[in-house]
Amino acid sequence: MKAWKQAGLPVAMAGLMVALAACGSTNAANGGNNANKPANTEAADTAQAGGDESAAANEQANAAANPQKEPVKVVWWHSMSGELGKAVTQLVADFNASHPDIQVEEVYQGTYDDSLNKMKASLDSKSGPSLIQVYEIGSKFMVDSKAITPVQDFIDSENYDVSNLEENILGYYTFDNKLYSMPFNTSNPILYYNKDMFKAAGLDPEKPPATYEEVKNAAKALTKDGKTGASFAIYGWFMEQFFANQGAEYDNNGNGRTDTATESLVNADAGVKTLTWWKDLVDSKVALNLGRKTDDTKKAFLAGQIGMTLDSTASLRGIVDGAKGKFEVGTAFLPKPEGAGDGGVVVGGASLWIMNNKPADEQKAAWEFIKYLAQPDTQAKWHINTGYFPITKKAYDEQIVKDNMAAYPQFKTAVDQLHATKLSPATQGAVMGVFPEARQIVEGAIEEAFGGQKDPKAALDDAAKAITEKIATYNKTVQ
Known part of the structure; x- marks a missing residue:
């Protein structure tokens, strides 16, 4: 509205000048003599002109005082x-x-x-x-x-x-x-499984495995006819989740939340138990090692080459759509060891x-x-x-x-898993300034264990030491 008023101001002034010019012409035709014009009409004309000029001046002042504000x-x-x-x-x-x-x-x-x-x-x-x-x-x-x-x-x-x-x-x-x-x-991560493969293997497609032990048993049953039971990408995020799901902390000092973390706990019992189970799946040939990329395990799952995989809930729609016409996708909570403490996902x-x-x-x-x-x-x-x-x-x-x-009813699994998680330092997630580097170190440790260069405990001991050193260096830079 202010812009309109500003734009209209020259038009109003131009109109006023035309009107004044017209009056001047009439007066000239009459010899410039206003004697025949009633006095009250002359006064009204003068007042009108003064009022228009005053209104125009006010509009100019308002526009200057209230300029159009830029977003x-x-x-x-x-x-x-x-x-x-x-x-x-x-x-x-x-x-x-x-x-x-x-x-x-x-x-x-x-x-x-x-x-x-x-x-x-x-x-x-x-x-x-x-x-x-x-x-x-x-x-x-x-x-x-x-x-x-x-x-x-x-x-x-x-x-x-x-x-x-x-x-x-x-x-x-x-x-x-x-x-x-x-x-x-x-x-957060969930377990995806091929319901058709479960049926063919004599497994109940409505009862997915919930523990490490049940995952291994299901993987054994699914591994046949050129197909393999499972494949989980070597992704540090999954190791972090396995810790939280056991109610175990990844770093000291309350996962770095009660005080600054100074030590990695990746070599704790929760980590050793997880890596030992994971390596056993691969060594038993009931799980494939397809490397670090979840895209590769996802492709193998959608191709019907593996019966189970881990992936983010953000991948759910793409996975379900990708399996349409080929098989039915089931979803389940992240597995954990038998008898593990309360936990959840990060x-x-x-x-x-x-x-x-x-x-x-x-x-x-x-x-x-x-x-x-x-x-x-x-x-x-x-x-x-x-x-x-x-x-x-x-x-x-x-x-x-x-x-x-x-x-996509499978998404209910993801929502239920989030809501079933009990908030604690373990499920809040670890806090450290070198987390990207720590994740890479853990992935390297998993590869070393799979490759037989180190046993799971030794691989994680070395990883914990390397991460702890990086944490110490980082902490010095921010103190």
């Missing part, structure tokens, strides 16, 4: 590519259309590691983002960087209600009772962090975008388009989520 720009760095990237683009477009005072610019920055490295390089120049998506194992670095504003600050300032957000998801990103970042894309994925080297209004605008992403309807769209968990329980009340659950 606050929020630059969001993320690592979602392919179909996930398209889903991100749509979320941003929907937000921008409904929030004219804020405009979010989403920028794909490559892998999580690539994006984090670019962020580190941008800290001094302030050329980095307002908001950044960081994978869960980068959380300790983000806290230690002191380059972020905890979302708890915004939560507290406006009494934002977090009661409908999933406790087991918030738990990962909560340190010293403070939520530092807002979860965004969240997943959430994977990433969260959103607000950078503190940006102006206050920009940080506030980033928070507004975060709140939009956490809304039930937004989370519902994100969930059905990607397979990631909704971070809010209310999203399950949305009709599109109910319809999606009916189409």
Whole structure:
């Protein structure tokens, strides 16, 4: 409206000048003599002209005092590519259309590691983002960087209600009772199995294995006719999950949550028991070793070459769709040893962090975008388009989520597993600044055990030592 008034001002002034010119012509025709014009009419004309000039002046003053405000720009760095990237683009477009005072610019920055490295390089120049998506194992670095504003600050300032957000998801990103970042894309691992192969092997397809021992027995029965019982990718994330599922901590000092972690516990009984079982599956030839990539185990599973595999809940839709017309996919909780203590799964994925080297209004605008992403309807769209968990329980009340659950009933396993998890330091997940390196070291230890270079205990002892050394080096840099 202000822009319209400003644009209309020259038109109004032009009209006024035309009217005055017309009066001048008439007066000239009458010899310039106003004697014949009634005095009250002349006074009215003068008053009208003065009023128009006064209104025009007021409009100019108002326009100067209230200039059109530019929307606050929020630059969001993320690592979602392919179909996930398209889903991100749509979320941003929907937000921008409904929030004219804020405009979010989403920028794909490559892998999580690539994006984090670019962020580190941008800290001094302030050329980095307002908001950044960081994978869960980068959380300790983000806290230690002191380059972020905890979302708890915004939560507290406006009494934002977090009661409908999933406790087991918030738990990962909560340190010293403070939520530092807002979860965004969240997943956990589940067991996928081929129900048709189970039937053919004489196994009950409605009773998937729940323990290490049951997995081995099922794998033996499934290994026949050129097919193999199972294959689990050599992925450090799985070892972390096996620990949590036994209620065991991965690092000392309460998984690095009661105090800074100083020692890796990957060689504890939970780790040795897991690697010994895993190696036995491979040595017994009831499980294939297909290396570190989950894409390779997924392809083997969809080709009907293996009967069981582990993968993220975020892969569920793709796996179920990929098996259509070939076999029925079953899903089950992550297995654990017989008699293991209470535990559960650790959430994977990433969260959103607000950078503190940006102006206050920009940080506030980033928070507004975060709140939009956490809304039930937004989370519902994100969930059905990607397979990631909704971070809010209310999203399950949305009709599109109910319809999606009916189409993909296997996803109930993932939701049930999340809700069955008892929040503890073990299931909150370990916290250490060298987590990416630690994951690589553990994967190397698993390979050494599979290859026979070291027995499981020795491989994990060496891995724990190497990780502990890296933790010590890192801790010195942030003290």
